[in-house]
Amino acid sequence: MKSRTNASFFKAISIIIVTFIWSIASIQHARADVILHAFNWNYNEVKNKANEIADIGYKAVLVAPPLKSGSNCAWWARYQPQDYRVIDHCQGNKESFQAMIDALNSKGVVVYADIVLNHMANERNNSTYFPGDSALNDYQNNANYWNKQKLFGDLSNGFLSPWDFHSEACISDYNSIWQVQNWRICGGNGDRGLPDLDPNGYVRSQQRQYLQALKDMGVKGFRVDAAKHMTNWHMNQVFTSSIKRGMHIFGEVITGGGTNSSDYRNYLGPYLSGTDHDAYDFPLLNTMRNALRPGGSMTLLENPIAFGNALPGSRAVTMPITHDIPTNGGFRYLILDPSDEHLAYAYVLGRRDGAPMVFSDSTGVDNNRWVNDYRQSDIKAMVRFHNKVRGQGQETIYSDDCVLAFRRGKEGVVGINKCGGDRWVELRTNEKYYWYRNYRDTFSGETFQINSSSKWVRIPGRSARMWYAD
Known part of the structure; x- marks a missing residue:
């Protein structure tokens, strides 16, 4: 009886802890x-x-x-x-x-x-x-x-x-x-x-x-x-x-x-x-x-x-x-x-x-x-x-005076170019992106795929590109 009581107790505590963690996660998720x-x-x-x-x-x-x-x-x-x-x-x-x-x-x-x-x-x-x-x-x-x-x-x-x-x-x-x-x-x-x-x-x-x-x-x-x-x-x-x-x-x-x-x-x-x-x-x-x-x-x-x-x-x-x-x-x-x-x-x-x-x-x-x-x-x-x-991590790909580029987990890439001319940014793809899957720019609909260890993408002048994985 004692072991069953302890098992029930710990099961109840586990449920409470998991529920609490999920409630905190949902609050933070909602705030995003x-x-x-x-x-x-x-x-x-x-x-x-x-x-x-x-x-x-x-x-x-x-x-x-x-x-x-x-x-x-x-x-x-x-x-x-x-x-x-x-x-x-x-x-x-x-x-x-x-x-x-x-x-x-x-x-x-x-x-x-x-x-x-x-x-x-x-x-x-x-x-x-x-x-x-x-x-x-x-x-x-x-x-x-x-x-x-x-x-x-x-x-x-x-x-x-x-x-x-x-x-x-x-x-x-x-x-x-x-x-x-x-x-x-x-x-x-x-x-x-x-x-x-x-x-x-x-x-x-x-x-x-x-x-x-x-x-x-x-x-x-x-x-x-x-x-x-x-x-x-x-x-x-x-x-x-x-x-x-x-x-x-x-x-x-x-x-x-x-x-x-x-x-x-x-x-x-x-x-x-x-x-x-x-x-x-x-x-x-x-x-x-x-x-x-x-x-x-x-x-x-x-x-x-x-x-x-x-x-x-x-x-x-x-x-x-x-x-x-x-x-x-x-x-x-x-x-x-x-x-x-x-x-x-x-x-x-x-x-x-x-x-x-x-x-x-x-x-x-x-x-x-x-x-x-x-x-x-x-x-x-x-x-x-x-x-x-939403909910993905963030890592900088490249930055200088004109350009900031970062990825959102494997799900997306953001490139922002405040200057006048086109800029190209290299994506080093080792385990950081999906291979052979379309990444689609949310503005233009244009796509690219990863099929090698390096991929260069263009960010037009005075523009942003926001590619998400289809």
Whole structure:
């Protein structure tokens, strides 16, 4: 009996261990999926495109903040909350939000919600009573509608009052951690700024209820807007272990460089060490800019993590562009030349590390440059390559100032040439590739085969090639 008991015990422990390992692997695997940032899209539009989004190969869609904001339909109004307890704004309401989640889930695609926890709206002469008397009256007069849009709480009562905010003061020094995390984001010229929330017990409880309600609806990830403006203590109080379980959470902490930059030391580094959340990989974006610029070297992209110029892959959401870059004057310097942006996408969708994000705009900024980018032929081709080689290792084949080439296990080869002329790269094939099997370029469809110990492949000027094994 004792031996049988021990055998049963060890069998049970083995099952638990294997299950744990597989659950960790699945989390990391899921985080390598391609995310579509459907920036400022209407929820019904996302729902109606669920088939197309899934067919292209996206596995997650980041959508507009689900909350109540004002009647102004400009994109920035979605980042000025009036009330967390209901979803209602120009891009949809709770009913359309749920319909969108259900449509995407039916196609194997999950929804990530953009959330705003740092501040509320600058409106009604900068009032700090939310949502305000007019909104409360509307809740009562149109109770049937608003109860359908309610996430939690009692809509007969106000949501926030002046006691739930920090003192009014505008950030004047972004190198002051105290100012950044306690004062207001202001626009200048007398703007009184966005009322900055005090993370008191009541505020934190409301934020936890909000996040749990979204999770209960089927949301599988949260992008934390303006994360650098919140303390890690506040973040960890709100994102409890039960809320985080099974979720992909990543913060927006804009930095101008890697580990040697002051904003990394002040904000992004502490955020990564003080929470277990992921973050936008702004260090890598800066490294890509430096590598792709005239006079830069593609060798910077060979192993940027090793030199503090990229986030660890398990913590990184990688991208050539985010919505803040073209829509905010202070960040427009980060916009890449269109050809360089194509090469940067080839890099983030070709490499092993990080969860790549594709930005697809609905605002029409910069003469519609990023409108419908999610379905551009080159983006679709790169997503296809990413999904075919997902989970494979990475090894550099060659790098110099103009060219970076690397393989993804035996399953794929990526070559990026930022310079003007064609370049040829040698593949030394001993046990590193499939022999007598087509490797197909995801862009052109052209193929090659390995049939000797050395194979030379061409990378056209100002182009990328991404070959996957058929």
